[in-house]
Amino acid sequence: MIRTGTSISQGHIKGGLFGKIRNVFGGGEYLEASYSVGNRNGTAIQGRFTTPINGNPFRLFDLNVFQDSNDFTQSSSYREVARGINLSLKKIGIGKNHEFNYTYSWRNICDLGNKASQSLHPEPSGGHLFKLFTEYAGFGGVNFHKTQLDSALELPLGRGWYVDLIARGGLAIPIRNSKIGISDRFFLGGSTSLRGYQYRGVGPMDHKDSLGGNIFGALSLTLLGPVPSVETKRLKSQLWINGGQLALWENSKLFFSRQFFYVTHYSLFLIHLVLVPCGIGSLIFYKKC
Structure with missing residues (x-):
């Protein structure tokens, strides 16, 4: 089922598209999706999946994901984008309903205009990030296990x-005597990876060809703060230093540099570090969702 609609009220024009599929897997489930757009509220996207629990139509599990974009530029010089996920358990009875609901959402302030006041520019408040990615390839001619760990910590020092x-860091281990192809290896170097080095410029090379690697580590330290004598929150100064290494492990040998220097033990990996670059610069903040 597909349905469309349009509404006009006091200068607010809104239109949308709604779709629904019943009995998706043959057990009474249904899937819904909707998209709406307005000249004031921006856009809204939503997807919902509902299924009976153990085939009971009076006990339902509901999964809802959404993204709402609100345009406040006429009154507050910014847009707000809210994204989230909602999980709920429902019990439907005669004359009474019970529902357990959990919603996780995050909101972003973005598209600040050139005339936006300083009060709308948010300051970082500190925080941390931990992300672990694991991949297993075991079908066909490619067999390996690949893991990458990313972590970040931000600490406020005061006065901006x-x-x-x-x-x-990352490690990719071949399985069943297979080799890890170049498309599945790690690469390091470049402005978004390891500053101070060319793009994919760290690790083993064969003439001008970057070969990548299956073991790497990188560390970065940045000091961020206001620019002296400049009264704006959109311009920041920074001091940074970072370093890292990437190596290719093949046939019990660990290749590091352009000359294919190798060692025979992983324990020597941290000894052969590349030079550590450092720098000074400035940042201009402009956030767009």
């Missing part, structure tokens, strides 16, 4: 100064 510490 913050320190950021980022640590990353």
Whole structure:
């Protein structure tokens, strides 16, 4: 079932598209999706999946994901985007209903205009990030296990100064005497990876070709703060230092540099570090969702 609609009220124009599929897997489930757009409220996207629990139509599990974009530029010089997920358990009875509901959402302030006041520019408040990614390839001719860990820590120092510490590492292990192809290897180097080095410029090379690797580690430390004598929150100064290494493990040998220097033990990995670059610069903040 597909349905469309349009509404006009006091200068507010809104239109939308709604779709629903019943009995998706043959057990009374249904799937809903909707999209709406307005000249004031922006856009809204929503997807919902509902299924009976153990085939009982009076006990339902509901999964809902959504994204709402609100345009406040006419009154507050910014847009707000809210994204989230909602989980609920429902019990439907005669004359009474019970529902357990959990919603996780996060909101972003974005598209600040050039005339936006300083009060709308948010300051970082500190925090941390931990992300673990694991991949297993075991079908066909490719067999390996690949894991990458990313972590970050931001600490406020006061008076608008913050320190950021980022640590990353990864390891890919071939299985059943297979080799890890170049498309599945790690690469390091570049402005978004390891500053001070060319794009994919760290690790083993064969002439001008970057070969990548299956073991790497990188560490970055950044001091971020206001620019002296400049009264704006959109311009920041920064001091940074980072370093790292990437190596290729093949045939019990660990290749590091352009000359294919190798060692025979993982324990020597941290000894052969590349030079550690450092720098000074500025940042201009402009957030767009």
